[in-house]
Amino acid sequence: MTVIERRIYQVGEVNAYLRSLLEADPLLNDLWVRGEISNYKRHSSGHLYFTLKDERGRLRCVMFRSRGRGLSFLPSDGMRVLARGYVSIYERDGLCQFYVEELTPDGQGALYQAFCQLKERLQQEGLFAPEHKKDIPLLPRRVGVITSPTGAAWRDLITVIRRRFPEMPVVLAPSAVQGEDAPGEICSALQALNKREDIDVVIVGRGGGSLEELWAFNTVEVARAIFCSRIPVVSAVGHETDHTISDLVADLRAPTPSAAAEMVVPLRKELERKVCQCQERMTRCIHQKLQGAQDDICSYSVKNLGALLYRNAFIHKQEVGHYNSRLLQRAQLTGEDASMKVKAQAGKLEALSPLRVLERGYSICIDAVSGELIQDSGMVSKGDQVSVILRKGSLDCEVKGTKEETAWSSSKI
Template sequence: MLKLLTVSELTGHIKNLLDNDPLLLNLWVKGEISNCKQAASGHLYFTLKDEFCSIKAVMFRSRGRRLLFQPEDGMAVRVRGYVSVYPRDGTYQLYVEEMEPEGTGALYLAFEQLKQKLEKEGLFAREHKKKLPLLPRRIGIVTSPTGAVLRDMVKIIRRRWPGLQIIFVPVPVQGESAPREVARALHWLNRLRACDVIIVGRGGGSLEELWAFNTELVARSIFASGIPVISAVGHETDFTIADWVADVRAPTPSAAAEMVVPVREEMARYLGLLEGRLLRAMREKLQTYRSRLDACRQSRVFRYPVDVLCGFRGQMVDDLFRRLNRAMEQYRLHQQSRLALLSGQLQALSPLATLARGYSICTRADTGEVVRRAGEVAPGERVQVKLYHGRLSCQVEESITE
């Protein structure tokens, strides 16, 4: 007789079978990622598929944080893990512990992903690059205390400019702690404004050995630096993310040491050349001013100042004074003639001129109104008669209208 199982019992039995299958306990699977999502918990959920089948997969946060690249939909990968059943849903899935990109190395893929990301953000843009100081007073060096890199840079700097102050910050240049230590050194030099330029570098090596300088932490620390940074990582053919972010890339640490400070003797010769050019320019300028001064001394105003001021200038003043008097007299005569004309016109229109010819003005004695017609007054009314000289007070005896 068949045994009746609950769903939980059936799921548990299948899970037990899968968990004890040696093949499924530790295996590599390759396929294409799809439906890739990262939960708020940090766990990564995705589907791994080929052209015929698919399987759900999960990579817990503790494993995913070790990835050097970002898994994306459509990416071909190889994963190592084990197969088990998720009891709640009764589905089997692949629990991933490692992941590698198929066909390309994980480091190289991570390098390209970070490079594209930072380039889109503008961290490589030329307008953000700072100029190196012509003659720094203090040079900061961030590199390993062991190896020939530090000795070579110090030797070159001392040879090119003896006595120049060097501030050395020792850091590991490879390993898990290297990015954090390099970033901390850059932050410390900037916070204290300890130097005028910083060299960050190390000797050559493989991509894995140079990886500290391909991390986002170091790249953003270089970009945030207020002090110009020279990246001097590896050999001339080695390129890192730090090279693109830095203000200047040096092909080697030795080249960075030569780049950061001029040769003292060459600078002295250059300053001597500038001094000679300055002296020549000063002599030429003095000669020009001397010639101008001699010309001024020979001019009439300096040779005969009294004649210029009291003779020619005085004559000009007298001439202007005469012209002014003549203009004023002409203006007076013109205005006087105009006044006489206007006075004649006013006189012709004046009532007094009419009275002088024998006419008079008659007004009512009580109201002062002008009487224009005889019918306007009645016999017995009193009127005033205005003459050219004086006036008459009269009483009307008869009003005659014609």
């Protein structure tokens, strides 16, 4: 009986054998491939990873940094290219890859061309202008989200929001995010959220995908709906390397849905910390003001207080002296005016005084008993006693007779 020895190979040996077969094949060792770029990513190491596709299949590709450094253009999803390289196996993962050594444009895919045309048109219309961008509120009352309720983007969004601010209200407006119905549903969801008065910001987006899968966010109807939104809109479509028309029109672009949640919703603990810091600063300022006022009061010693009182007393003394001088001056003027008035009245009285009449040679006759002034001869009778007052002295007389008229009073003038 013949014993056949079986050789058991290691996985690495199999992969190494396959690699040697592929690299030994003259066709696969140096060939050109035409296709459309999809899932393009530039690694932090500088290597380029993407997929070449056409209507019949897909081919995983890698272009090392040393080769990619010499590219005269920037590869992107949807771009049609010609790639030269070789096919081999990445032994560690057992992946068959096309190692690209040369890459040149070969025209652009229909979708990418449509993207560029719409981008140029909307830019000329001013939909991307910075002056139309609305500010994102620091602390929104409620956040609106437009995405698929079954997608990973919704789960990522709500997880980040609940972690940052557990009490933040979130309103989901469900919508398809790819396919023919997606643009209309996105627009309807955005219009519905704009009718509410309690939503301060809207996040619209989805997870990553190919240019075809993200195409709903490159349509003109979605772009205009975002531009006309009363509420600020944050676009969070795809991964960091994905760019859409929605990103350009929106008030803020987030590289991923999770990043959008972090941009829109603040950390509650951070807000509380800032509030506490403000309270502490305000308390310190108040204490400093009070302490400063107290120090100012204490700095006025008894000596300073006496000097202050002396200065105040001196100032008041000057004011009192000034008012006293004005009062004396006013009193003097008032006295002089009154004296002049008295003199004027005295002059008038003196002119009418009987003494002045007597000085001119006249006399006054009065009844010796009653003292009544005798103005008419009929007031006395023969034998009555009268007194005649002269300029100097007086005469005691007895009436010998009376006459009704005197010679001078009856004369004709």
